[in-house]
Amino acid sequence: GSVARPMTCELLFESAWLKWGQAMHHARALQVDIDASPLINGDADPLIAVRTEYHARRHGFGVYATEILPWPVQWGLLLGDIANNYRCALDHLAWALVSQGRTPPAILTGEQRDKVYFPIAQGRTQFNGSLPKKLPGVRRTDIAKVRSRQPYHHAKRRRIRHSLVLLVRLNNRDKHRSIEPVWAHPTRLD
Numbered sequence: 001g002s003v004a005r006p007m008t009c010e011l012l013f014e015s016a017w018l019k020w021g022q023a024m025h026h027a028r029a030l031q032v033d034i035d036a037s038p039l040i041n042g043d044a045d046p047l048i049a050v051r052t053e054y055h056a057r058r059h060g061f062g063v064y065a066t067e068i069l070p071w072p073v074q075w076g077l078l079l080g081d082i083a084n085n086y087r088c089a090l091d092h093l094a095w096a097l098v099s100q101g102r103t104p105p106a107i108l109t110g111e112q113r114d115k116v117y118f119p120i121a122q123g124r125t126q127f128n129g130s131l132p133k134k135l136p137g138v139r140r141t142d143i144a145k146v147r148s149r150q151p152y153h154h155a156k157r158r159r160i161r162h163s164l165v166l167l168v169r170l171n172n173r174d175k176h177r178s179i180e181p182v183w184a185h186p187t188r189l190d
Helices: 008-037 073-100 112-115 124-134 140-148 163-176
Strands: 047-056 058-068
Touching: 008 073, 073 163
Parallel strands: none
Antiparallel strands: 047 058
């Protein structure tokens, strides 16, 4: 018969890299679709209807959006796939960290294994409290690396825009509620 070999470090982290790669694939597909869209390159009617008002006190005009047309729904689908794969990559990373830690999954109960996730916390207390369930037995050096990437290291005003907080929000909304719309963010006005 065959002898079970312990998983090497490279194999432990391979699935996290594959999920990350899949997210990158979807992100490139979304970028190509956006770049090719007549909505973006000016070959279609404008996506936004505007009105202008003269402001005598300012001696100038104000431009106001009155209607924003919807973006293609497939962009929202791709965005959801991107968020899901990035979140999965982090959770696969958490699994790999637990697997090489002091409490490998083989000795965890089924319920404990189901709770292994990459923690994302907006507070130090919340992060520390999540460790026994989400990263049981993970080595201190690995916890320190995960801790260093947490949103709570940033000012409160910036935490809500931290990439991991946005990822959780987007991923949860996509999984549990609706297809997330893709919105335009103006970068210049001509």
